[in-house]
Amino acid sequence: MNPSSDYYELLGMPRQFSLSQDVLQARFYELSRQWHPDKFARRSEAERQSALDLSSSLNDAYRTLRDPVKRAEYLLRLEGFDMGEQGSKDVPPELLEEVFELNMALEELRSGDESAKAQLEQARNNFVKMLSKIDADLGSESAQYDANPVKDTLSRIRILLNRRKYIHNLVEQVPGPSLS
């Protein structure tokens, strides 16, 4: 085991979007029992340090791979895509109008205009619907990649992920039930 291995290697999982949560958890528990610093308390300084490095990588790996969105972003990065912040900050062009209206309504609400509430709620519902459409698309695109790994599919997944992040951040600003 090497702490600088990629997260898939570290946890012994196939490099793909879809993973069995049960297998992932079982691997994580098994490796934790082996590598947790508690198991090395009586060893030499060097052994303790390497157990610390390894178990922190293991925890970081599990945290990333058990979350479908973080896992997808991670896989894209491994495949050479730049997943910087910028991609999710630019407004997707097809959403320009809706985003503008939402921001107006938010502004009105902040300045005390309660009538904007209904409008906001509607906009919010719209975006939440969009999110579930994106999630469905992400699901089918990732399944397609797992079956037949080609770069084009990854490019589409990257656009979907950026859009998802953008809308997610947007919806979080609007009062309402929190997103999962």
Add this chain to the structure above:
Amino acid sequence: MSTFQIDFGAEDRVVGIDLGTTNSLVAFMDLTGPKIIPGADEDRLVPSVVSIQENGEAVVGNAARELLITESERTVYSVKRLMGRGLADVQDELKLFPFKVDQGSDSVIRLKLGDKTLTPPEVSAYVLRQLKHNAEVYLGEAVNKAVITVPAYFNDAQRQATKDAGRIAGLDVLRLVNEPTAASLAYGLDKRKNGVIAVYDLGGGTFDISILKLHDGLFEVLATNGDTHLGGDDIDNLMLRIALEDIHSEWGEDLSGDKEGIQRLRRAVIHAKEQLSFVPFTSIDLEYRGRRYTREITRDLFEKLVTPIVDRTLGPCRDCIKDAGVSVAQIDEVVMVGGSTRIPMVRSAVETLFRAKPHTELNPDEVVALGAAVQAGILSGHVEDKLLLDVTPLSLGIETMGGVVSKLIHRNSTIPASATENFTTAVDGQRNVLIHVLQGERELVKDCRSLARFDLKDINPMPAGLARIEVRFLIDANGILNVTARDQRTGKEHSVDVKPSYGLTDEQVEGMILESFDKAEEDFQARQVREARVEADTILGALDKARRNDAYFELSEEERGAIDRATNELLLVYHADDHELILNKIEQLNEVTMSLAENMMNTAVRGALKGTKIE
């Protein structure tokens, strides 16, 4: 080590310590499980009270608690509330606690106790030394390694301060373990193979809530939340305020500036509070300077008073359930920890929230120390089937442009956890890069807790933006941040200069350790002699019993003669003030009794070896 003791890793002895706001305890693991070690006064709780005498010596525990009343200006309690905090943080406490504080200290609080000025870690070190001593006397051997518990919601500075206290007390702190997690270990909840449990821990000064998942002996913390400034002390202060007002109007005198009066009244209030967990009404009684104050207080009134405090615990509970990603219905069991959970109203509030009857079988004052001993057993390798996976309670981030915090490690991440970040220079020839690290959930620097400033020094002068320094932030299994930096151009480790925002620097702690060594030199010698005698007592006692064992009569005449001679030699040096001589004779006796011990082990006594010593 005496051969009559079964070697339960004595050279590797690790004790578990609960360093509490009100009381502290020490426990160890024997063959039957975790055990609390009582002090010389047979009390299992050591009040976390320290009094510095005129000759500079410290009195700790029950004896110091008595001095709170008569020598309040040199006696301190609840110092845990000050650990890892700055002067500005504790202004409210200082109004009610009679601590005299050196106003010149911003990042570390300095308490004036008589002629001495001490930081909170130094005060805590006195409590730890007492516990270490109790353990050494009880176990008859030196104790140098410990696991110490901290509130799960303690931040980096508070954890570091606790670790510093251990170092100053001469303890190698192998692990800081979170109190609610320790409690779950003590409860042996892993008997239930899988499930989700919540631990509600309301102590003297801190509140924690943790939610854990159990998986065949593995305890995975899913989320934790809390308030490091909420506990039984707050209840005392509410009652104290009422009593002070009463007295003001009845006696026409304000007692709040009267240190002795306030301590006596505080004690009366605590007594009434404790009574109300068992009876429907009681009274606060004070006799002071020939005057008498009595006020009847019913449980109804008490509960009205306590309601806001209990309510303050419920918000963190709800947040914790949400962060853990579970529903209330999925939580199988709830465990109660901390003295304040004896209050019936606290129990019923928890029962209502979690819709489960909370566990209260173990003494809520002892359960954390027992768990610390189990964790000590895990670290020393004697407990193999259990493992804790804990989390960091607060997000860690660095300051970026415009006073905004960029989060690197999110709260509730399993620890150890790490993040790497690349840094470069902004202007040509820049030699230093300063990194400001913060803890907290808010967006802006001013709303988070400053943790430390790390200075990447001696960068080779080069045009702006060319330097590449990779910085690794690692939160270890104690929840404490470690920072390392590597120059990516040279591949070499880059030096990092740490300036903690709150707390002591490494040099300051080293200084305190040295100071305590200087003063403790004489103490130390006396103690070594005392310890050697304890060890001698142990082996002589065991031998006494062994002489009645069948195995003794199986020895040859010669062997028995050698044992008698070695015994006499030990008895001869027993009262000499030379520990090495005593240890030497013990060793000699050990050698000649080797085959006796072996015979005893080989005969049927094995079954009777329940404890660590042959009975």
